Amino acid sequence: MEGAAVDHLAHERSRAQFDVEAMKIAWAGSKHAVDVADRMARLVASDPVFKKDNRMMLGRKELFKNTLRKAAHAWKRINELRLTEEEASMLRIFVDEPGYVDLHWGMFVPAIKGQGTDEQQKKWLPLAYRMQIIGCYAQTELGHGSNVQGLETTATFDPKTDEFIIHSPTLTSSKWWPGGLGKISTHAVVYARLITDGKDHGINGFIVQLRSLDDHSPLPGIVVGDIGTKFGNGAYNTMDNGVLRFDHVRIPRNQMLMRVSQVTREGKFVQSDVPRQLLYGTMVYVRQTIVSDASKALSRAVCIAVRYSAVRRQFGSQDGSPETQVIDYKTQQSRLFPLLASAYAFRFVGEWLKWLYRDVTERLQANDFSTLPEAHACTAGLKSLTTSVTADGIEECRKLCGGHGYLCSSGLPELFAVYVPACTYEGDNVVLLLQVARFLMKTVSQLGSGKKPVGTTAYMGSVQHLLQSKCDVLTAEDWLKPSVILEAFEARAIRLAVNCAKNISKFPSQEEGFSELSADLVEVAIAHCQLIIVSKFIDKVKEDIQGHGVKELLQILCNVYALSLVHKHLGDFVSTGYITPRQGALANEQLRFLYAQVRPNAVALVDAFNYTDHYLGSILGRFDGNVYPKLYEEAWKDPLNDTVVPDGYHEYIRPLLKQKFTVSRM
Amino acid sequence: MEGAAVDHLAHERSRAQFDVEAMKIAWAGSKHAVDVADRMARLVASDPVFKKDNRMMLGRKELFKNTLRKAAHAWKRINELRLTEEEASMLRIFVDEPGYVDLHWGMFVPAIKGQGTDEQQKKWLPLAYRMQIIGCYAQTELGHGSNVQGLETTATFDPKTDEFIIHSPTLTSSKWWPGGLGKISTHAVVYARLITDGKDHGINGFIVQLRSLDDHSPLPGIVVGDIGTKFGNGAYNTMDNGVLRFDHVRIPRNQMLMRVSQVTREGKFVQSDVPRQLLYGTMVYVRQTIVSDASKALSRAVCIAVRYSAVRRQFGSQDGSPETQVIDYKTQQSRLFPLLASAYAFRFVGEWLKWLYRDVTERLQANDFSTLPEAHACTAGLKSLTTSVTADGIEECRKLCGGHGYLCSSGLPELFAVYVPACTYEGDNVVLLLQVARFLMKTVSQLGSGKKPVGTTAYMGSVQHLLQSKCDVLTAEDWLKPSVILEAFEARAIRLAVNCAKNISKFPSQEEGFSELSADLVEVAIAHCQLIIVSKFIDKVKEDIQGHGVKELLQILCNVYALSLVHKHLGDFVSTGYITPRQGALANEQLRFLYAQVRPNAVALVDAFNYTDHYLGSILGRFDGNVYPKLYEEAWKDPLNDTVVPDGYHEYIRPLLKQKFTVSRM
Ligand SMILES: Cc1cc2nc3c(=O)[nH]c(=O)nc-3n(C[C@H](O)[C@H](O)[C@H](O)COP(=O)(O)OP(=O)(O)OC[C@H]3O[C@@H](n4cnc5c(N)ncnc54)[C@H](O)[C@@H]3O)c2cc1C
Ligand SMILES: Cc1cc2nc3c(=O)[nH]c(=O)nc-3n(C[C@H](O)[C@H](O)[C@H](O)COP(=O)(O)OP(=O)(O)OC[C@H]3O[C@@H](n4cnc5c(N)ncnc54)[C@H](O)[C@@H]3O)c2cc1C
Incomplete structure (x- = not known):
């Protein structure tokens, strides 16, 4: 994108087995979305006011003032160019700096819209819209x-x-x-x-x-x-x-x-x-944006780590040949590719949440509150799960970059620091999972009553089947069938839930049981949410998707996502008796084959996120892979390098070096 | 310690069921070690030059200069007070600021000692010792x-x-x-x-x-x-x-x-x-200090999170009574107490490593290199395991503090940021685990050959028994027996290792198998290292330990450490066939009982680390629990609060608010 002088990743790009432009559309949701993002990203990247690589050197006051400047400039550009709301919000995303405007647009305005009377809205919203x-x-x-x-x-x-x-x-x-x-x-x-x-x-x-x-x-x-x-x-x-x-x-x-x-x-x-329930609409909306932010943050980190892992070589040189790219190490793949798959999974579940929000809104308008508890639980759970995985995932990506990931110029430390509070704001993740669990326990308790579970809990209707069935995987290949994967996640989720409900019932009171077993309940909620994500990914892959190889790659990522979870939570799957240890081993074996299929496509899969170098803000993640010269250049910009001899030398170093010792023990 | 005006945690302290002073000794290793630490910590805390709560407000240059100042002052004090080497190194620990002196003493001097000839040592070491x-x-x-x-x-x-x-x-x-x-x-x-x-x-x-x-x-x-x-x-x-x-x-x-x-x-x-092997001695030494640093960093984070969790109340107020302390939530306990137990576990395995270093050194002097490969693998693995758990654990402690953990004044962000590179320096943690795995595969391959595995791999000598035996736990109580725990970890470790060795042998070459299965090999190495830590903790508890209740509490922590790992890695334990799902559930049940036993002792257990408020550097972790007034006071010190109206208002905010709109879409 910026400066096509070198492309150290050209070879990687030429190896890709799918149409990257088509994947960009699958990722962004539409050609239109790609175009808008493209235009806005370039607009921001080319404007010197939006420069951000000096952020870590500014003191708090200068940093803050600079953010005010950017916000004012963004507002100016939005008005000058008469940007649409979609474009304006994209532009703000690419400015990529938390600021007061986020709360103004993201919380203040929606609160008045959601909780204000018509009259109040008429009075306050125009003032807010104009930023008066x-x-x-x-x-x-x-x-x-x-x-x-x-x-x-x-x-x-x-x-x-x-x-x-x-x-x-x-x-x-x-x-x-x-x-x-x-x-x-x-x-x-x-x-x-x-x-x-x-x-x-x-x-x-x-x-x-x-x-x-x-x-x-x-x-x-x-x-x-x-x-x-x-x-x-x-x-x-x-x-x-x-x-x-x-x-x-x-x-x-x-x-x-x-x-x-x-x-x-x-x-x-x-x-x-x-009805009070109307307020939940806003909550579903806000959480949907958080899930979408999660996929954005995780994909940025993964993009950096994948590109750098393809540039970085370490060990394995035979007679003068180049060393092995670290992305070829299976350990690197087993840490990185599940995160790559998760970024895609979160993106698609985020898109699905947009649909859910529309559905909920329409139902609310028709005074149909029947799906609200389920929608509420589902969004709470997905907010919690995606933000936790993303926070940990960013740090894992940083570690995957070795020492250089620890430099601010890698972009990863700041991405992590700015992202982690998402695990806390809009509901502490554990508190949210407990809410999900409470809803699940209620759903389980009503299973016999004829009340049919809806939406993402519909699978619980098949409780009898899921409690009795066994996984029929015989070969590693069998794990590639979506139906096999889906039933495994359904069986695991419902078995954990039913077990927990049984254990709760052994306590003197439901409340006591719930609180004593709350750590287990969190695991029940996680299993349920992972199932939702897996099933939405499977649904996505079933859609009509354009472009050479795109569907195939998404299928592979979907399987990576699911099977890496089977491996990670093997204890759940095996101890609830749905899969055997042997089947678990086959899932793990299949996972290795899948990593090998991801490998040649890895760089192209992160190119499909379509991030500019400005937005990524990472020397390690540069599109052209020209890492070393740029790291070297960047170092000299540190304030400590303003002088050759550092401030403090005369007071604190020279006297040390020049001291005369009389102390006997020396 | 500082200012006994209030003690919001007094009630917690009075509930403890053990002698805290005796526990301090168990933690520090000896009464002497407690005394030295006590004196040095106070010396640093009371000296204004060593103030550190202004760190996050300083720009890079000022920050750096300030570190030079502290280093020079520390050196001055060390000489003025004629501190012993032990005291001097303690003092540097409590100054708590990475600086050039760390490398001078920790790497430069040892490198010359380890790799220089006698003549070279005679020339260079005195210069270095005097900091000339x-x-x-x-x-x-x-x-x-x-x-x-x-x-x-x-x-x-x-x-x-x-x-x-x-x-x-x-x-x-x-x-x-x-x-x-x-x-x-x-x-x-x-x-x-x-x-x-x-x-x-x-x-x-x-x-x-x-x-x-x-x-x-x-x-x-x-x-x-x-x-x-x-x-x-x-x-x-x-x-x-x-x-x-x-x-x-x-x-x-x-x-x-x-x-x-x-x-x-x-x-x-x-x-x-x-012999070249002599160089390994230094490596064992450096890694031993890293493990000891891990227990220090993790215990600091845990200390903050435990104290704040006892201060913080949220939900559950019945008719005007105070709300529930968040430390009483089982989810909080299940996240926090295993980390508390890990801090103790790492401390004791760190102490054991000191012994190992002495043992290795003596053997080297006697030209006995037989234990070197095992000592090397063991220290590599422990470095990797303890630093990874500590890095994640600090961030988990931060999350356990909710929103307030995100403030620098909580101390946790900086603790995390300064700690994480330990996962990378002195050997990337994954690269190290692969070395451990390589050693384990070699050990497994030699099991039939009559060559007896030594040291931490001695258990592999009982391979036949461990492959065939089954866990005989029938009740949750049974999980309290050290022999039961130990055999479970041994059986898991060796079964994973043997499985992996078998799978490797199916590949055309050993090298190919090793590289293809390297992700599994990392898990083998982790299982082995966890076994080492569990077994050293069990050994520690067997020692003659002074003080009312101290041994009992350590026993509880040892069990928490082990059983929380059984729960976390249930997939390993169950799928290798050593324990049944039912036994896994019993372990989990026992864990809950153990948490209940830790709960009344939690605050006292972190008091036993004996950290000053200066060293902790955390408002949330204050000894007196006086969190809210101090958070409030601290806020006003931020540079942004120097003026009521912020710099930038006139340029970037006022024009926004005052603009006249003609844009039709508004
Ligand atoms: C704060 C800090 C202080 C430091 N201080 C010093 C110092 O004082 N002196 C000094 O000399 N150095 C120092 N270092 C450098 C440090 O020792 C290296 O960063 C460290 O050895 C890791 O090497 P690397 O950065 O090359 O990582 P890389 O090897 O590039 O690692 C990148 C990724 O590749 C993977 N990888 C690499 N090889 C393999 C393999 N064979 N198999 C599987 N995966 C592999 C790693 O797991 C990692 O995920 C410091 C680093 C930091 C961050
Ligand atoms: C960067 C950032 C921006 C923010 N922006 C805003 C904003 O614009 N406006 C605003 O109003 N607020 C804002 N907040 C505040 C945020 O919403 C709260 O921090 C969040 O709701 C968590 O609450 P808490 O801090 O009280 O956590 P606590 O509830 O104190 O959590 C502490 C610990 O207790 C546990 N816990 C609490 N209750 C339970 C329970 N019932 N069961 C089990 N465990 C429990 C939690 O899991 C956690 O581990 C922001 C916070 C941050 C960090």
């Missing part, structure tokens, strides 16, 4: 994150003035973490306990202005600031995650988000006839 | 790390002048990574291909002066600098990992390290009668 106000999402407090119902900030209705008094009664009630809050947001959706007439009605959202629109100073009664440095160089330090305290701050009554519950002029609390 | 020269260890190049035999730097003997000409013939031959090289070292042990009379004799070490002792400028022909920013804020960025190129630099012949091979005045290459 900038908003954030202020839920978490110093003392409470996962347990939202435990938030301590109060919003007490004062009927005398028709206002709410927002207050932080304790230190732990300080808002803590909201992105964009620390230094930038003029407004926030603040979650607080609604109190009317001395009665606590639980948590509601309120639109609260935080800063003057004239000079940006915090309004009276408000203390606000940044919570400090976070993991990594650059990374999330471009974001002003904030702390916020209220000292009896008054807001008009109509700034409570009143779509599902209201407070009247008299201070009466009333539920509207809009 | 500062040295580093320059082995790795841009193009070669794992494959040391592939290094490209040349050292060509010039008989005319009796000198070696050190040269970097290619870009990839640039030295790259050596710590202390970039800005500080005056000398290096440089590894280069020795060439005499046109003949390449492979890699040898050379003492090369790099910088002028007068003004620190690089000597003629030498280009040297820093390789740039690395993972994390602070972390390894205090170290000047360097790049180095030679343009025909001449050094006297007697600066080749000549203990095992020599070049004569005439340019003849001769092997000395000192």
Whole structure:
């Protein structure tokens, strides 16, 4: 892409057995999506304001200021070029720097859309759309994150003035973490306990202005600031995650988000006839974007590690021939290729979630809430699973690059540091898996009752069959049949679930059993979510997919994804009695054959992600593979190399070297 | 320790069922070791020069200069107080900042000791001991790390002048990574291909002066600098990992390290009668220190996560009572307690390695090389296993702290970033495990031959028994017997090894089989290493251990360590046929009971590490548990909070908010 002077990976590219351009379309979803991404990526890459390779050298203040600059410039370009919403959001993705705009567009606007009345939306959304106000999402407090119902900030209705008094009664009630809050947001959706007439009605959202629109100073009664440095160089330090305290701050009554519950002029609390479940729609939406981000982050890491593994050679030179490319080592393949397959798997399950979101939305509009619990559990589980695997996967990719992966210029440290909080925000991953497990236990308990499990739990309808059947694999080849793979994952998931339900029933109470066995329940939930991903990947491969060899490669990746999980969780599969140790060994054998099939296509498979060098931000992952000269060049840019003799030499090194010793023990 | 005003963990401490002071001794190894550590830790903590909580706010240059200052100050204190070597090394540990001194003492000095002749030692060591020269260890190049035999730097003997000409013939031959090289070292042990009379004799070490002792400028022909920013804020960025190129630099012949091979005045290459194996002694020593560092790093992370999990409450409040401490959730326990147990396990296996090093050294002196291959494999494997688990474990501890773990003030991000390269340096962990596997395959192949396996492979002598026996566990209680646990790990290890050996033999050649099955071989090596750790922990618990409840708690931790591995690797244990799925379930059940026994002792078990708040460097891990007020205070120190309105507001935010829109789509 940038500078075609050399291509150290040309040989790799020529070996690919499929049509890369067609794979780009399969990955992106459509030709249109490829085109938009292409244009936006180039736009960003070619604009010096969006330069990002200096990030790790900037102090917090400069770093932050630079992010403000980029955000303003992006907004300018979006308007100048009259970009569509799709294009604008793509552009923001390629700018690739967490900033207050993420929360403004990603949380503040959706919160008002989801929880505001029509009137409130009419008032606030145009301001937000034009960025005449900038908003954030202020839920978490110093003392409470996962347990939202435990938030301590109060919003007490004062009927005398028709206002709410927002207050932080304790230190732990300080808002803590909201992105964009620390230094930038003029407004926030603040979650607080609604109190009317001395009665606590639980948590509601309120639109609260935080800063003057004239000079940006915090309004009276408000203390606000940044919570400090976070993991990594650059990374999330471009974001002003904030702390916020209220000292009896008054807001008009109509700034409570009143779509599902209201407070009247008299201070009466009333539920509207809009069902509460509507709120889940937003949650499904947000989680779907997180799954899609997971595939993006993992694919970036994998792209870097695959390309560098093809460039890097170590050992195995016979009589002067070049050494072995490290990607040819089976250990390297067994660590890397399952992650490559996972990136594709997450991409496709993410696309499917978009469908699910539309389906849920349509049903909600038709007052059909029947699929909501399942959709909720499914998205919670997929959010948890994909983010955990991605976080670990990025670090594994870094290790796969040996020593050089530890340099910031490899791009991997920052990718990791900026990504890991996805395991925590929008629901701690373990807390989410427990919710999934709870739903699964309920589904299992209702299996006899005639209530048919729906959507991703439909397989549980075949519980009898799945508890009794046995895997009929006789050869390694047999593991290539989608039906074989699918039933193995179904049988494993339901057997673990049924076992767990049985074990729970041995406890004095359901609750006690659930909490005592919660570690097992997490494993049940994981098994269920892995099944979902496997089955959606299988569905994808069944689709009509264009392009030479594309379907074949996706089939191979699907099998790699599934069989690497069989190997990793062999204990589940074997100890629930569905597969024998021998069949497990055959799965492992097949896996090796599959790796050999991936190998010649590996570089082309990551090329299909269509990432620019700017977006990848990695010397090791350069498209042209020209790693060594560029690493060498880059080193000299470090501030420590500004002078040959380092600052501090005269004070702290020279005196050491020149000291005279009289100490006897020396 | 610091400020006994509050102790939010007092209740936890009062619940402990064992004598914490005695446990400190068991952990540290002796009362003497506790005392030294105590004194040195306080010395460092009370000295303002050693302050470290500002690290993440410093730019690279300031950070680096500050490290130089600390190193000089430490050296001054060491001399002023006439500290013993033990005390000095403890003091450096508590200064807790990677710096050039680590390589000087940890690699440069040992390299000369190990590879220099007596004469060379006499010349160079006193200079190094007095720090009149500062040295580093320059082995790795841009193009070669794992494959040391592939290094490209040349050292060509010039008989005319009796000198070696050190040269970097290619870009990839640039030295790259050596710590202390970039800005500080005056000398290096440089590894280069020795060439005499046109003949390449492979890699040898050379003492090369790099910088002028007068003004620190690089000597003629030498280009040297820093390789740039690395993972994390602070972390390894205090170290000047360097790049180095030679343009025909001449050094006297007697600066080749000549203990095992020599070049004569005439340019003849001769092997000395000192056996090459002697060099392995150093390797065993270095790896032993890495294992000991692993237990240190993991125990720090665990200490933070345990204390914070006892402070943090979330959910489960009934009618106004306090919420549940998150450490009471079984999921939290099942993630945290195995890591707590691992910290202890690694500590004890590290202590055992000290014994092994002494044993090896004595045997070497007696020309007994029989145990070397086993000692080499064992230390390679333990280095790999403990560093991998520690790296992952630190990140898991961070996640266990929820959102707040992502703040640098939690201490965990930096602990992670500074630790992870341990998986790569001193041997990439996968490359090391393959060496272990190779040794194990050899041992298996010799089992019939009458050659008795020694040391940590002695169990392989009982191969017949271990292949045939079955686990006789009937109740969860049975899993508490050390003999049951030990045999399970032995049987698993040898069965995996024998299976693998069989599978290899099906390939046309041993080499092909080994490379094709290398992913399985890594698992064989891991199983073997886990067995070593389990068995050393069991041995430790058998010792005479003082103090009320101490032995009992160690027994519990030993069981947690072993059974959590049985659960994690259930696939191995079940599919090799040694345990049944039912027995696996019983192990898991027992694990739950064990967690319940650990729970009341958890805080005391991390107190036993005896870490000061300075050393921990974590607000979440504070001894007094006073987390929230201190987090809040700390936030305001961030540079972004220097001003209420951030730099950049006028340029990049105000214009946004104030813009007038004419764009129709808005
Ligand atoms: C980078 C970043 C950005 C963020 N942005 C925002 C934002 O814009 N707005 C906002 O409002 N918030 C934001 N947050 C806060 C985030 O939503 C919370 O951190 C998250 O919800 C987790 O909650 P917590 O921190 O309280 O974790 P905790 O709940 O304290 O978790 C600590 C530990 O306890 C365990 N645990 C807790 N409850 C249970 C249970 N019931 N059962 C078993 N285990 C349990 C968890 O698994 C975890 O291991 C952000 C956080 C981060 C890190
Ligand atoms: C913080 C830090 C400090 C360091 N300090 C020093 C120092 O002071 N002095 C010094 O000389 N060096 C130093 N090093 C360099 C370090 O020793 C090397 O990085 C290390 O030996 C790994 O080698 P590599 O980087 O070449 O990895 P590579 O060998 O390139 O590894 C890349 C990948 O290839 C795989 N691989 C390689 N060979 C094989 C094989 N045969 N079979 C299967 N897989 C294989 C690896 O598993 C890995 O996944 C340092 C490195 C770091 C990160």
